[in-house]
Amino acid sequence: MPDSAIAETADFDVGSIVGGLRQSRDVLHNVRYRGPVRPPPSREAIVETLGQLTMALFPAHYGKLGNGNGSVTPDMIDDFVAGVLKRALPALVEHLRGTLAFGSEEVLADEELSRRARSITAEFAATLPEIRGLLVSDLRAAYAGDPAATGYSEVLLVYPGMTAIIHHRLAHALHRLGARFLARYISEIAHSLTGIDIHPGAQIGGSFFIDHGTGVVVGETGVIGERVRLYQAVTLGARSFPADETGTLIKGRLRHPIVEDDVVIYAGATVLGRITVGRGSTIGGGVWLTHSVPPNSYITQAQTRSNEPDRQG
Secondary structure (H helix, E strand, C coil), rough: CCCCHHHHHCCHHHHHHHHHHHHHHHHCCCCCCCCCCCCCCCCHHHHHHHHHHHHHCHHEEEEEEECCEECHHHHHHHHHHHHCCCHHHHHHHHHHHHHHHHHCCCCCCHHHHHHHHHHHHHHHHHCCEEEEEEEHHHHHHHHHHHHCCCCCCHHHHHHHHHHHHHHHHHHHHHCCCCCCCHHHHHHHHHHHHHHHHECCCCCCCCHHHHHCCCCCCCCCCCECCCCCCCCCCCCEEECCCEEECCCCCCCCCCCCCCCCCCCCEEECCEEEECCCECCCCCCCCCCCCCCCCCCCEEECCCHHHHCCCCCCC
């Protein structure tokens, strides 16, 4: 350490500060995991693995050769995908080893962490063809639903809604397998990239299209059916947050909307609570909706002003 730095620290009671921080960690404000300290994977490492998984799903669009010879050609796709997965899946095992303990109340031994990480990765990998099928349905829905779309490649490579749903499909599969911390990390990466916030626990059917996308929020227990379209700034949120006798919020309750098949929700609409938006309905822009509506409803701001509360319940 340079002499100037040593001289500067002489002005501070570093020993007292270290002691105070130790007391905060160990006594006063302890929120640490009780098991061995295992640093979580870096954001950069998770992003790299997500990129590899996306390449495996859509190699012709996202795949690039490492030797500088350009894009993947049809005759080499299978070998390319195999090579990508041989890097991505072991990396995913390590990401899970570094994060599974954060979602468990028990202290997990290294051997158990490794076993669970390998098991989850194997189950996750087996779902990749199914995930790709869902994403292709989303891709087709976006192209069919946006007159400005010039082709599937534009939607896949450029549209923020497509980027968000790729991340969500991967995150949801991990969430369903118990890897909730890593799944949430992935959803927040997508949130920062696109401005679209989808909790990995949300259940979303095929042919899902988010047009424009900025500001869309879908809560943890939300259920979205087939062929649903959302526009920018739509919120599928919770209306209220029940607490126990200590004032602590009760977790795990079904508190977000069910949106049935073939529903369109326009920009700025807010749909709150465990209500059902019936199949084939249209929810107009700016609507604040806190009650269920039957199939084939057409809801506008004028209709909701007369029977909706002015504030969140």
